[in-house]
Amino acid sequence: MLKDPSKKYRPFRPVNLPDRQWPGRVLTRAPIWCSVDLRDGNQALAVPMNVSQKLELFQTLVKIGFKEIEVGFPSASNTEFTFNRRLIEERRAPDDVWLQVLVQAREDLIERTVESLVGARKAVIHLYNSTSPAQRRVVFGMSKEQISQVAVRGATWIRERLPRLKGTEVMLQYSPESFSATEVEFAREVSEAVMDVWQPTPQRKMILNLPDTVEVAMPNVYADQIEWICRNIRNRDSLIVSLHTHNDRCTGVAATELGLLAGAERVEGTLFGNGERTGNLDIVTLALNLYQHGIDPKLDFANLNSIIEIYERCTGMTVPPRQPYAGELVFTAFSGSHQDAIRKGLNEWKENGRECWDVPYLTIDPADIGREYREVIRVNSQSGKGGVAYLLESEFGIELPKDLQREFGPIANDEVDRLGREVSGAELKQMFWREYIERASPWQLQSFRTESRNGVVRCRAKLLHDGQVMELAGEGNGPLAALVHGFGRVGVPRFEIAAYSEHALSSGEEAAAIAYIQVRHADGKTRWGAGVDTNIELASVRAVLSALNRS
Numbered sequence: 001m002l003k004d005p006s007k008k009y010r011p012f013r014p015v016n017l018p019d020r021q022w023p024g025r026v027l028t029r030a031p032i033w034c035s036v037d038l039r040d041g042n043q044a045l046a047v048p049m050n051v052s053q054k055l056e057l058f059q060t061l062v063k064i065g066f067k068e069i070e071v072g073f074p075s076a077s078n079t080e081f082t083f084n085r086r087l088i089e090e091r092r093a094p095d096d097v098w099l100q101v102l103v104q105a106r107e108d109l110i111e112r113t114v115e116s117l118v119g120a121r122k123a124v125i126h127l128y129n130s131t132s133p134a135q136r137r138v139v140f141g142m143s144k145e146q147i148s149q150v151a152v153r154g155a156t157w158i159r160e161r162l163p164r165l166k167g168t169e170v171m172l173q174y175s176p177e178s179f180s181a182t183e184v185e186f187a188r189e190v191s192e193a194v195m196d197v198w199q200p201t202p203q204r205k206m207i208l209n210l211p212d213t214v215e216v217a218m219p220n221v222y223a224d225q226i227e228w229i230c231r232n233i234r235n236r237d238s239l240i241v242s243l244h245t246h247n248d249r250c251t252g253v254a255a256t257e258l259g260l261l262a263g264a265e266r267v268e269g270t271l272f273g274n275g276e277r278t279g280n281l282d283i284v285t286l287a288l289n290l291y292q293h294g295i296d297p298k299l300d301f302a303n304l305n306s307i308i309e310i311y312e313r314c315t316g317m318t319v320p321p322r323q324p325y326a327g328e329l330v331f332t333a334f335s336g337s338h339q340d341a342i343r344k345g346l347n348e349w350k351e352n353g354r355e356c357w358d359v360p361y362l363t364i365d366p367a368d369i370g371r372e373y374r375e376v377i378r379v380n381s382q383s384g385k386g387g388v389a390y391l392l393e394s395e396f397g398i399e400l401p402k403d404l405q406r407e408f409g410p411i412a413n414d415e416v417d418r419l420g421r422e423v424s425g426a427e428l429k430q431m432f433w434r435e436y437i438e439r440a441s442p443w444q445l446q447s448f449r450t451e452s453r454n455g456v457v458r459c460r461a462k463l464l465h466d467g468q469v470m471e472l473a474g475e476g477n478g479p480l481a482a483l484v485h486g487f488g489r490v491g492v493p494r495f496e497i498a499a500y501s502e503h504a505l506s507s508g509e510e511a512a513a514i515a516y517i518q519v520r521h522a523d524g525k526t527r528w529g530a531g532v533d534t535n536i537e538l539a540s541v542r543a544v545l546s547a548l549n550r551s
């Protein structure tokens, strides 16, 4: 890298708009959405989608709720043309869905594009030519005036062919490609030249799409450019101003949001931000950002996992694990304090029925987009007791008492540390079983019987102590008190039961109940034990032995 980048790169020249209005506005409704997945996605894929993959993705987009779908560049190849024809001839688009097609300002391409649309119910013809200084100089070698003429000629060739699309409701769209790198005054000039040809009216508007073809500045600059056009273009009320952002500086979503504040009403983008280079606007993120603020996005991502599955299969792309809303890890907390806060937040949400979602670390309820709470917490070496307890409870119905959570948490963490990876709920259960339930040394239960008379419980227990059979008998006001008494009689150092709880295990478990017991020794030290049995009395006896075995 250069020590002094200013020798090679220059700052972006901002738009002069000191009285900009957009910073004071808020978004209150969803824009008109247009998916360009079937175009940009296809252009930018190592292996382009075949017709059946495009059909499947098209149907998915319709199901999500897109009413405008750019289906391709029909004049670019036979596959693209055939795909468009199939959609039209097989009546695959619902009556309220516009099929959008992209075309450059060349007569032969426009001819073929119009041909591809015959019989369509609703069609958007999207014409574009590039307008920025670099494109004018390097690619076309044309003056501003010549670039304007290219646009006007293209617009005229389209207008002349419209009678061929009788029976089709046609909407016209123009994009000054590389708009964000174009002088706003010139972008306005070209756009108005196209408007002169198409003569849009408030009743029959045209779409003016203003692309951030390559992100060259901060999103506030794009917003200024959009507001400048909205305020300075002629016949604004005959236009639907549309945004088409890319993500070169990683601000495609931000630029679109600010562009909407600046006055645009339509947005082009793709699922998960697929597209050329760093991709297009990620429509899923923008829609769910609106949703997070209580705005109906008018797109349905209730089953996001299945959309991801279709998208990945059709495009061969993958959704990264940290992709907003969609990534595998975005509703997952590894840090103990986050886990604890999420747990408390989810409990408050479930139990107290708060009016509005306000759970720490979770921007929206994962369940709203088909995710499960169970995904929220995973356990690795940085997790706290909260995560461990959550997984045991949510996956196996094992409700560890708080104090036992504090004892088992570090034990589990040490083991996870040793493994050096994330562990599953099943692995945590195994750890718990090894540490508490399966301990059989020095004490092991052979049999335990009780009888009760006049409020006094007498017990007889047959135990193995380091493999030697040992019988003990004791009495007390309950089976556990009798057992503790019996231990005392055979010379086991004095201890008492400090805490006790039990609960049934969820169905399907090998045993019906689990008991947790904390014993306190004469020196004040405490130890937890746990026991599982179909008989709750035996489960608690096993829990006492488990605590002694761990002492």
Ligand code: KIV
Residues within 6 Å of the ligand: 128, 175, 177, 178, 209, 211, 212, 213, 214, 244, 246
């Ligand atoms: O990024 C872009 O400028 C485009 C145009 C064709 C709209 O994709």
Ligand code: ZN
Residues within 6 Å of the ligand: 040, 211, 213, 244, 246, 280
């Ligand atoms: Zn683009």
